[in-house]
Amino acid sequence: MTRGLYAALAVVVIGLALYPMEATGYxxxxxxxxxxWIALAQSWNLISGLTGYVSFGHVAFFGMGAYTAGILxxxxxxxxxxxxxxxxIMAMVLALVIGWPCLRLKGPYFAISMxxxxxxxxxxxxxxxxxxxxxxxxxxxxLYASVQIYYVMGLLALGVTALAYVIITSRFGLRxxxxxxxxxxxxxxxxxxxxxxxxxxxxxxVAPGIAGGLAARDQGYIEPISVFPLITTITMIVMALxxxxxxxxGPVLGAVALFTLQxxxxxxxxxxxxxxxxxxxxxxxxxxxxxxxxxxxxxYNLPRTI
Amino acid sequence: MIGQVIISGLLAxxxxxxxxxxxxxxxxxxxxLNVAHGPIMMLGAYTSFWLxxxxxxxxxxxxxxxxxxxxxxxxxxxxxxxxxxxxxxxLSSLLLTFGVSxxxxxxxxxxxxxxxxxxxxxxxxxxxxPFAFSxxxxxxxxxxxxxxxxxxxxxxxxxxxxxxxxxxxSREVAQVxxxxxxxxxxxxxxxASALAAAGGSLVAVMVAIQPEMGQVYTFKSFxxxxxxxxxxxxxxxxxxxxxxxxxxxASLFLTTQINEAVAYILLVLVLLVRPTGLLKGRT
Numbered sequence: 001m002t003r004g005l006y007a008a009l010a011v012v013v014i015g016l017a018l019y020p021m022e023a024t025g026y027x028x029x030x031x032x033x034x035x036x037w038i039a040l041a042q043s044w045n046l047i048s049g050l051t052g053y054v055s056f057g058h059v060a061f062f063g064m065g066a067y068t069a070g071i072l073x074x075x076x077x078x079x080x081x082x083x084x085x086x087x088x089i090m091a092m093v094l095a096l097v098i099g100w101p102c103l104r105l106k107g108p109y110f111a112i113s114m115x116x117x118x119x120x121x122x123x124x125x126x127x128x129x130x131x132x133x134x135x136x137x138x139x140x141x142x143l144y145a146s147v148q149i150y151y152v153m154g155l156l157a158l159g160v161t162a163l164a165y166v167i168i169t170s171r172f173g174l175r176x177x178x179x180x181x182x183x184x185x186x187x188x189x190x191x192x193x194x195x196x197x198x199x200x201x202x203x204x205x206v207a208p209g210i211a212g213g214l215a216a217r218d219q220g221y222i223e224p225i226s227v228f229p230l231i232t233t234i235t236m237i238v239m240a241l242x243x244x245x246x247x248x249x250g251p252v253l254g255a256v257a258l259f260t261l262q263x264x265x266x267x268x269x270x271x272x273x274x275x276x277x278x279x280x281x282x283x284x285x286x287x288x289x290x291x292x293x294x295x296x297x298x299x300y301n302l303p304r305t306i
Numbered sequence: 307m308i309g310q311v312i313i314s315g316l317l318a319x320x321x322x323x324x325x326x327x328x329x330x331x332x333x334x335x336x337x338x339l340n341v342a343h344g345p346i347m348m349l350g351a352y353t354s355f356w357l358x359x360x361x362x363x364x365x366x367x368x369x370x371x372x373x374x375x376x377x378x379x380x381x382x383x384x385x386x387x388x389x390x391x392x393x394x395x396x397l398s399s400l401l402l403t404f405g406v407s408x409x410x411x412x413x414x415x416x417x418x419x420x421x422x423x424x425x426x427x428x429x430x431x432x433x434x435x436p437f438a439f440s441x442x443x444x445x446x447x448x449x450x451x452x453x454x455x456x457x458x459x460x461x462x463x464x465x466x467x468x469x470x471x472x473x474x475x476s477r478e479v480a481q482v483x484x485x486x487x488x489x490x491x492x493x494x495x496x497x498a499s500a501l502a503a504a505g506g507s508l509v510a511v512m513v514a515i516q517p518e519m520g521q522v523y524t525f526k527s528f529x530x531x532x533x534x535x536x537x538x539x540x541x542x543x544x545x546x547x548x549x550x551x552x553x554x555x556a557s558l559f560l561t562t563q564i565n566e567a568v569a570y571i572l573l574v575l576v577l578l579v580r581p582t583g584l585l586k587g588r589t
Contacts (some may be wrong), residue, residue: 003309006405011538048397052395053395054397054400058349078502101574101578102574104578105578106340107396108333108396109532109577111339111396111397112339113577115527116570116571116573116574117570117574120567120568120570120571123505123564123567124567126562127564152307175404210470210561231408234404237397237401238401239396241401271416272412274408274409274411274412275408275412275413275416277405278405278406278409278412279409279410281401282402284401284404285394285398285401285405286387286390286391288397289394
């Protein structure tokens with residue numbers, strides 16, 4: 001069973017690696033964005049799925065990465081790959097600065113302060129026009145690198161999922177899940193909850209930062225409202241929730257399902273897009289809050305490390 | 307100059323306090339942060355706009371329509387959706403109300419288009435010595451004070467109000483004392499929506515009406531209840547006035563763009579330094 005799964009995974013990875021040879025421009029872009037959503041949903045899963053601390057402003061790290069990379073590419077002429085990695089590092093720095101105070105807050109307070117952080121960043125980016133181009137946005141020099149970005153984004157998605165696997169199957173992951181189930185009990189058992197929450201938060205910020213940098217390079221133009229939208233945070237949350245938060249494959253499953261649905265169905269109804277999305281959110285929350293994998297786990301007694 | 311700023315701040319603050327009292331009521335009673343509070347307020351503003359547009363109804367009289375109408379919509383929302391996530395982890399209620407919120411905004415866009423609307427009813431200002439007050443703001447402040455005081459009296463002295471406060475102090479004990487908790491939840495959500503609707507009807511005369519006008523109020527209301535102390539209803543009053551003052555003072559010293567961020571920075575600071583709020587609430 002496990003061996004079969006690994007074989008299937010290997011086939012999928014090889015297939016995706018060979019895909020650009022056959023694909024159309026649209027196909028590449030579709031997969032590239034799918035990889036991005038997997039990376040984002042999985043990152044959110046690392047902090048919120050495992051510790052239960054709802055990051056309601058996770059797109060802040062995406063935006064931070066996008067602007068870091070955008071500025072480094074446009075103003076200093078850095079190569080895009082290095083600039084995107086720098087975006088990931090800056091997102092981690094931001095996570096440290098924000099996580100240090102905010103991870104002491106509990107429940108909805110943490111969620112809302114993350115939302116606030118995102119708004120503050122958006123306003124700050126609009127304000128420092130000299131560096132960021134303000135509300136006019138920042139244009140990057142033209143470059144056709146979709147195929148290269150496809151591979152890097154794919155590696156990123158694979159990397160975050162591997163990271164989720166390593167964490168969930170480790171003692172570190174167990175500690176995080178203990179915090180989720182009962183933080184007071186976790187402390188009573190000698191877990192330094194604050195330290196582990198900060199670690200998880202830092203790890204969850206890297207991939208959105210890198211993905212932000214890659215997305216900025218891919219689109220060639222960024223502006224405050226395009227890289228800090230609350231709806232992006234909500235989308236990654238719903239993807240993780242739909243697949244099964246706190247699991248390894250749930251966010252991947254959720255991202256594939258919802259993104260495909262979005263491209264195939266919603267793209268035809270742009271005017272009622274938010275209405276449909278709102279209905280999907282409500283349906284997921286009410287009918288399957290544990291997600292697809294959560295339901296399967298319970299029903300068939302599957303291992304926690306799925 | 308400072309005097310003018312303080313007065314404008316207090317005028318805006320009374321409105322914040324009223325809207326935030328609604329959000330605080332839901333949060334206090336059910337521990338649900340209703341992200342759709344702002345969009346409900348937007349519906350109140352549109353109710354007044356259309357009544358004015360079609361029937362020429364005085365926008366202040368339309369409070370009598372918008373408040374009961376949104377009370378009913380609030381009760382319906384609570385009954386069909388929110389009641390199912392009251393005891394779920396906060397992620398469920400945050401997401402659910404967010405879903406309702408974008409659906410309401412989208413419906414408003416479809417039904418009313420995204421055009422900016424305005425009610426041209428009261429323009430001009432009262433001039434009193436060196437100070438000038440926009441008429442619509444003074445009247446809105448007056449209505450806000452009356453409605454807020456009425457809500458406080460209701461919470462303080464009626465049976466239903468006492469039951470609401472009891473549930474927000476301890477649901478189990480209230481239940482043991484024979485309070486029908488589900489019914490209290492319905493009323494709390496309805497009253498909160500009516501307060502938001504009143505806010506919407508009052509700002510409809512002052513600012514441009516459009517489907518996305520409400521969201522910022524959700525956040526500001528949350529800041530107000532955190533400032534005042536969660537579950538501490540008089541605290542919402544203090545918090546609202548403070549937020550109004552701080553925003554006006556900030557607009558004096560900072561550019562408008564940074565001004566938008568002041569509320570957010572303030573929220574994080576208050577949560578860190580004094581999480582129980584200025585008047586002691588629950589954590």
